[in-house]
Amino acid sequence: MHLRRTVRNRIVWAVALAVVLFVAPRPAHAVSKEIIELQTQVQQLLDMVQRLQTTLDTRFGGMQNLVQQTSDQTAQMNAAINTLQQKLNAQNEASGGKIDTVSGQVQSLNDSVDELKSRIAKLDKTVQELQTQMQNNAQQPPASGQMPGVAPALPAASSAPAPTKKSSAKSAPEKNASPLKAAPVMTPDGGQAPPVKETYQAGVRDYNAARYALATGEFQDVVHYYPMDDLAGSAQYYLGEIAYQKQSYQDAISAYNAVLEGFSGNKMAPAAQLHKGLALLALNKHDAGVRELRTLIQRYPQAPEATRARTKLNALGVNASGKPSAAR
Numbered sequence: 001m002h003l004r005r006t007v008r009n010r011i012v013w014a015v016a017l018a019v020v021l022f023v024a025p026r027p028a029h030a031v032s033k034e035i036i037e038l039q040t041q042v043q044q045l046l047d048m049v050q051r052l053q054t055t056l057d058t059r060f061g062g063m064q065n066l067v068q069q070t071s072d073q074t075a076q077m078n079a080a081i082n083t084l085q086q087k088l089n090a091q092n093e094a095s096g097g098k099i100d101t102v103s104g105q106v107q108s109l110n111d112s113v114d115e116l117k118s119r120i121a122k123l124d125k126t127v128q129e130l131q132t133q134m135q136n137n138a139q140q141p142p143a144s145g146q147m148p149g150v151a152p153a154l155p156a157a158s159s160a161p162a163p164t165k166k167s168s169a170k171s172a173p174e175k176n177a178s179p180l181k182a183a184p185v186m187t188p189d190g191g192q193a194p195p196v197k198e199t200y201q202a203g204v205r206d207y208n209a210a211r212y213a214l215a216t217g218e219f220q221d222v223v224h225y226y227p228m229d230d231l232a233g234s235a236q237y238y239l240g241e242i243a244y245q246k247q248s249y250q251d252a253i254s255a256y257n258a259v260l261e262g263f264s265g266n267k268m269a270p271a272a273q274l275h276k277g278l279a280l281l282a283l284n285k286h287d288a289g290v291r292e293l294r295t296l297i298q299r300y301p302q303a304p305e306a307t308r309a310r311t312k313l314n315a316l317g318v319n320a321s322g323k324p325s326a327a328r
Contacts, residue, residue, distance in 0.1 A: 115265030233263025
């Protein structure tokens with residue numbers, strides 16, 4: 001528009017100048033031939049101005065058409081880009097949901113495998129204890145007055161004592177009752193071991209109150225007298241926590257290993273693996289600590305301990321896969 005306005009102004013000035021020259025008074029001695037030539041030149045100038053005006057109008061119209069086409073193409077391109085962006089966002093959201101689902105399934109599978117390993121370990125330990133008990137019973141010396149290798153005579157039916165209420169109750173256990181758990185645990189001196197649940201709860205209270213000596217004894221009783229109970233795994237974890245608080249990191253690692261190896265399905269297992277990694281780092285075992293934290297993230301990706309492990313790895317300058325980060 002500015003170019004067109006400038007050209008028009010110049011054309012107007014040229015025409016005005018030609019008119020002024022044309023109508024200007026001539027001397028009396030001016031020749032008519034010169035006037036005719038001047039008129040011819042003015043006419044030619046007007047024709048040239050007219051052609052220039054037409055050319056400018058044509059080119060300006062072509063430019064307007066080209067600008068309009070470019071604008072339409074730009075609008076179509078923007079619409080196509082918006083559509084593609086929406087599709088990409090939808091695909092990313094769908095992929096993120098699938099990844100979360102797969103991660104949850106993997107974690108559930110790991111938990112199930114850990115629980116199965118824990119049960120197998122408990123069953124194997126129970127079988128070993130039963131075998132040891134049977135061997136001890138077989139190696140017991142015969143009663144006084146009995147020849148070795150001769151089985152004792154069975155008492156007559158008439159002399160058999162009548163079953164008491166306690167023995168009759170044992171002979172008919174309730175449905176789904178577990179004889180191993182129902183049987184009281186005896187101490188070496190013939191007394192009865194303290195109840196597992198009350199002992200464990202007392203240990204937790206003493207631990208929270210920073211009475212570590214009392215808590216250690218109570219947790220050790222749980223582990224000693226009830227090694228197959230689920231609370232034994234939790235007690236092992238707290239023994240590791242007490243050692244960690246005392247900065248006895250090697251003892252803490254041993255206790256955490258007892259949880260991870262013997263009670264991998266315990267709810268304290270993620271925390272035990274996290275604190276084991278931190279204890280290794282505190283002992284300046286950088287590679288082992290990083291490896292433990294990465295294993296925690298792989299086994300329990302949705303656990304809160306996995307988030308803490310990622311934060312610690314980022315602070316160390318490595319990511320979950322162990323590759324050096326940009327900050328390092």
